[in-house]
Amino acid sequence: MAARAFALEVGLVALTGGLAWTAVRGVDAAGLPAARIASVLVFAGGISAAVMIAVAGRASGSRRAGRIAAAVGGAALVGPLPVALDLGGAAGLWPVVAVVGQLAVVALLVVAVRRRSPAHRPVVTLAAAVLACAAALAGTLHGLAPAVGLPGAFVADAALAAWAGTGAAGLLAVGAGLRRDRPLLRRVGVAFALLAASHAVRASGAAVVVPVALTFAATAALLAAAVPFLFSAVRGLWEQREAYRVEAERLRAALRSAGSETRAPAVAEVVALADAVDERRPTTRAPLRLVTAPPPRSEPSPEPEGAPGKVSRG
Secondary structure, eight states: OHHHHHHHHHHHHHHHHHHHHHHHHHHHHTTOOHHHHHHHHHHHHHHHHHHHHHHHHHHHTOHHHHHHHHHHHHHHHHTHHHHHTTOTTOSTTHHHHHHHHHHHHHHHHHHHHSSOOOTTOOHHHHHHHHHHHHHHHHHHHHHHOTTOOOOHHHHHHHHHHHHHHHHHHHHHHHHHHHHHTOHHHHHHHHHHHHHHHHHHHHHTTOOTHHHHHHHHHHHHHHHHHHHHHHHHHHHHHHHHHHHHHHHHHHHHHHHHHHOOSTTHHHHHHHHHHHHHHHHHOOOSOOOEEEEOOOOOTTOOSOOOTTOOOEEEEO
């Protein structure tokens, strides 16, 4: 089933790439800066996908989704953004910052692919801190000594190696997504593999149309991963809300039918508590459970079987 879905996704991404190739050819023939326009659109699409994945991961409590969102956002920052701002040939250490950011993206994606990762490991914070320090250092050196920089050949080789690592991490995510039937991992892995292929084609000196079309296809894969994941998280929250509402209704009905005059204060208290649970509609996935309430002090006899209890959250 996962292999069939993957084949369909690859076919749709290939169709998107072909349509993008046709559109970019027309834009390039018209004399417009196709690469810069495409980079702006791809940057917007990548950031949108990162935000949707982050929101859905927060709603569903998935740490893996948060790391994937950070990797997608980092790839949008260090990939299309330098082209959109025309920083590709900038002097100083700005190209090195892009390489550092790409290595951080690779680390985030590899950690996200792992089946288990400790919750106390702040990989996203660490990657953001490293990228921020590299950007601050490059900006400071560029302001003090604009001529300072590393050899261009070394930076180009380092960038190529970083993008090769991105492609390998993307293929690793594709394999993990197929093996575990995780559409988010699978589609994000395809997107990162396409981004790496786009950079490799661009470094080889091919026409601008091919790498731009590959970048558009990668963006389509990211959006195809983010939008269904967000809708799935929203649907899960809605189903959880309905489950809590049904549980609260069942508790109220059971307590009212089992109540008596001598137990009226306790029944009223538990019904009010059930109403409060229904009004709160918590967003956690902790189930409701019944905890038997102690008998009132005025009644020394034990409660009959099936007496109502208090409601608490596990």
